[in-house]
Amino acid sequence: MIKFLDIQKINQQYATELKKVAAEVIDSGWYLLGEHVVQFESDLSTYVGTKHAIGVGNGLDALRLILRAYMEMGIMQEDDEIIVPANTYIATILAITDNRLKPVLVEPDIDTYNIDISLIEEKITPRTKAIMIVHLYGRVCWSKELEVITKKHNLKIIEDNAQAIGAEWNGIKTGNLGDAAGFSFYPGKNLGALGDSGAVTTNDANLAEVIRALGNYGSKEKYKNIYRGLNSRMDEIQAAFLSIKLKYLERENETRRSIANYYAKNITNPEVILPKILKKPKEHVWHLFVIRTNERDRLQKYLTKNSIQTLIHYPIPTHKQMAYKKWHGTDLPITEKIHNKVLSLPMSSVLKMKDVYEVVNLINHYTR
Ligand SMILES: *Cc1c(COP(=O)(O)O)cnc(C)c1O
Numbered sequence: 001m002i003k004f005l006d007i008q009k010i011n012q013q014y015a016t017e018l019k020k021v022a023a024e025v026i027d028s029g030w031y032l033l034g035e036h037v038v039q040f041e042s043d044l045s046t047y048v049g050t051k052h053a054i055g056v057g058n059g060l061d062a063l064r065l066i067l068r069a070y071m072e073m074g075i076m077q078e079d080d081e082i083i084v085p086a087n088t089y090i091a092t093i094l095a096i097t098d099n100r101l102k103p104v105l106v107e108p109d110i111d112t113y114n115i116d117i118s119l120i121e122e123k124i125t126p127r128t129k130a131i132m133i134v135h136l137y138g139r140v141c142w143s144k145e146l147e148v149i150t151k152k153h154n155l156k157i158i159e160d161n162a163q164a165i166g167a168e169w170n171g172i173k174t175g176n177l178g179d180a181a182g183f184s185f186y187p188g189k190n191l192g193a194l195g196d197s198g199a200v201t202t203n204d205a206n207l208a209e210v211i212r213a214l215g216n217y218g219s220k221e222k223y224k225n226i227y228r229g230l231n232s233r234m235d236e237i238q239a240a241f242l243s244i245k246l247k248y249l250e251r252e253n254e255t256r257r258s259i260a261n262y263y264a265k266n267i268t269n270p271e272v273i274l275p276k277i278l279k280k281p282k283e284h285v286w287h288l289f290v291i292r293t294n295e296r297d298r299l300q301k302y303l304t305k306n307s308i309q310t311l312i313h314y315p316i317p318t319h320k321q322m323a324y325k326k327w328h329g330t331d332l333p334i335t336e337k338i339h340n341k342v343l344s345l346p347m348s349s350v351l352k353m354k355d356v357y358e359v360v361n362l363i364n365h366y367t368r
Helices: 007-012 015-028 035-048 059-072 090-098 144-152 205-214 236-246 249-266 296-305 322-327 333-341 353-364
Strands: 052-056 081-085 102-106 128-134 156-160 180-184 198-202 219-221 289-292 342-345
Touching (some): 007 015, 035 198, 035 236, 052 205, 059 156, 059 205, 081 090, 090 102, 090 128, 198 205, 205 219, 333 342
Parallel strands (some): 081 102, 081 128, 156 180
Antiparallel strands (some): 052 198, 180 198
């Protein structure tokens, strides 16, 4: 079978290094708030180009903590509005509602799958405090127009960078484009831990300090609690793994780019709409290679029958989920169209080219 993503194989490549450092952490007797987290935070901020990086428990917490910190700092209040793409993974929106802020769902651009920047300004009200952009599927979401709108209306830009670590816009890495960014190191992400992990990056020293305290029971000093914080910290063992895997991220993202290029150049079935290969290849790290087709369900069945695993990102949009019943009537036709037609092809840094050829060949031979 050709797997969608073989996480075991990815980590097998680095097994010697990972096992060595795991043994060091086990023997050290120190598992939280130690030298490995300090080291990884330094590695990550150097890589991304920001002044600060804060390790947290997971990607959802990274986003929750950014918003929570802005609330503690008096920059946002309950019921303030946050503009967000409607077709993102639910975590982006959970981070907003969890803080009793109001997500304002905006349709994506059907060609990029990222928020349609031309629709943002009409959604801005006096209560709008931020735009949460998502670099969805690994593609940078940024433009001069976005910079102009946010400056004009004095809005924060928060990046959901869970899917795009390593991507760049005009030489600036995602995570260093906006005011703050949330990263996920969920095992299946481009930089995956061996469990849950996440981080926040920012150039704002004050924000960084508040987030660090909030993730540690709201305290900067043990037993002195400034905020009603939570417990969301990166494990030492995960930080140690991530410092090792970060060294190989650029190489892995290059492999993803060559696979994406091959898919894009060689899939010729007219039923299939392909993602665009960008003139500036660094603007995409291909966390997912997502095609669109009216034949989605039939094509997926056909590929499964031929031993190729594909996934749907995502089958149900957030505004149609049980968790958000009050939004079921919201009119978001582009978002719904995407959710009904997208299919993610096998994509990872360990996918063999001969398997890529096989996927392409099968798709090109698909007929109704
Ligand atoms: C994975 C993901 C998250 C959440 O990250 P976790 O580490 O799983 O909590 C948030 N947003 C997007 C777009 C994601 O893909």
